[in-house]
Amino acid sequence: MIKRRTFIAGLGSATAWPVVARAQQPSMPVIGFFNNRSFESEDRLRAFRQGLKDSGYVEGENVRIEYRFAGTQMDRLSEFAAELVRHQVTVIVALSGPIAVTMAKATKTIPIVFMVPEDPVRLGLVASLSRPGGNMTGVNFFATELAAKRLGLLRELVPAAKRFVVLVNPAEAVITETTLREVEPAARSMGLQIQIQKASTSAEINTAFAAMARDRPDALFVGSGPFFGERRVQLVNLASRHAIPTIYAGRDHAEVGGLISYGTNALDRYRQAGIYTGRILKGAKPADLPVVQSTTFELVINLTTAKALNLTIPETLLATADEVIQ
Numbered sequence: 286m287i288k289r290r291t292f293i294a295g296l297g298s299a300t301a302w303p304v305v306a307r308a309q310q311p312s313m314p315v316i317g318f319f320n321n322r323s324f325e326s327e328d329r330l331r332a333f334r335q336g337l338k339d340s341g342y343v344e345g346e347n348v349r350i351e352y353r354f355a356g357t358q359m360d361r362l363s364e365f366a367a368e369l370v371r372h373q374v375t376v377i378v379a380l381s382g383p384i385a386v387t388m389a390k391a392t393k394t395i396p397i398v399f400m401v402p403e404d405p406v407r408l409g410l411v412a413s414l415s416r417p418g419g420n421m422t423g424v425n426f427f428a429t430e431l432a433a434k435r436l437g438l439l440r441e442l443v444p445a446a447k448r449f450v451v452l453v454n455p456a457e458a459v460i461t462e463t464t465l466r467e468v469e470p471a472a473r474s475m476g477l478q479i480q481i482q483k484a485s486t487s488a489e490i491n492t493a494f495a496a497m498a499r500d501r502p503d504a505l506f507v508g509s510g511p512f513f514g515e516r517r518v519q520l521v522n523l524a525s526r527h528a529i530p531t532i533y534a535g536r537d538h539a540e541v542g543g544l545i546s547y548g549t550n551a552l553d554r555y556r557q558a559g560i561y562t563g564r565i566l567k568g569a570k571p572a573d574l575p576v577v578q579s580t581t582f583e584l585v586i587n588l589t590t591a592k593a594l595n596l597t598i599p600e601t602l603l604a605t606a607d608e609v610i611q
Contacts, residue, residue: 321384321512330555337560355384379423396570397422397571400554422571435532438547442545444599449506482496517541536583550582584602
């Protein structure tokens with residue numbers, strides 16, 4: 286927000302300057318911040334801005350940010366991408382795999398910092414992790430590669446469980462493929478039976494839980510991805526209503542009442558994205574910035590939800606948890 290005194294002073298200066306002199310003033314660089322979510326949590330935005338600040342940029346002072354939130358409008362990603370390209374932003378931050386892939390098709394010249402759970406080489410975003418080679422680089426945060434670990438944690442939490450449901454979103458095809466590639470052999474090695482349920486809309490989530498209410502599985506594994514993050518309150522409420530022990534990929538699910546989550550530290554990756562964005566604004570080329578791979582993982586347990594489900598959390602899990610929500 287511009288202070289009134291600063292604004293008035295700016296008007297006075299503008300009226301005194303010749304038109305040619307004003308035209309020569311350097312323009313403020315613009316970041317296109319493009320996310321699947323319908324909003325972004327303040328703590329994650331704060332982490333991104335801290336990364337920018339660490340690189341010498343402060344929003345509103347020497348850089349401007351254009352925010353775009355797709356929400357559930359996945360069919361409009363190309364439209365939003367084209368809008369950012371027309372806006373001639375200086376650098377684009379693409380905060381999901383689908384958005385990164387869409388932006389890769391939309392521009393080969395504007396630098397892009399991505400944040401993706403999948404292997405960016407497999408997605409075709411970079412030539413290699415160490416030498417991206419094009420106009421894209423960013424953070425790979427292993428959401429899908431941790432699927433087997435999550436399944437093991439869920440089994441440790443509910444050791445008597447044998448029948449698990451795995452909920453995936455077929456609209457996010459790469460995430461679903463990678464998740465199932467991890468989960469299915471892990472389930473076989475643990476002697477677990479898994480049933481795949483699919484949902485890519487709010488109504489389909491309701492349908493999936495109606496099927497679970499009939500079949501009564503022992504536990505539920507919710508896949509990763511922007512859509513399930515967007516629908517976290519619905520997922521958590523339905524899991525609670527049907528008393529199904531459930532594990533999620535993101536801590537924001539546990540924060541709204543989900544039983545347990547395991548994944549990379551979101552604040553770390555947002556801060557790193559901010560640092561890379563700042564470095565590019567200073568002149569670094571994405572082609573020369575290695576893709577950062579997350580190394581900080583966090584286990585969050587919601588003890589209140591566990592008590593509501595009459596679950597006793599094993600001491601081993603409590604001892605290794607990064608946070609226990611009371």
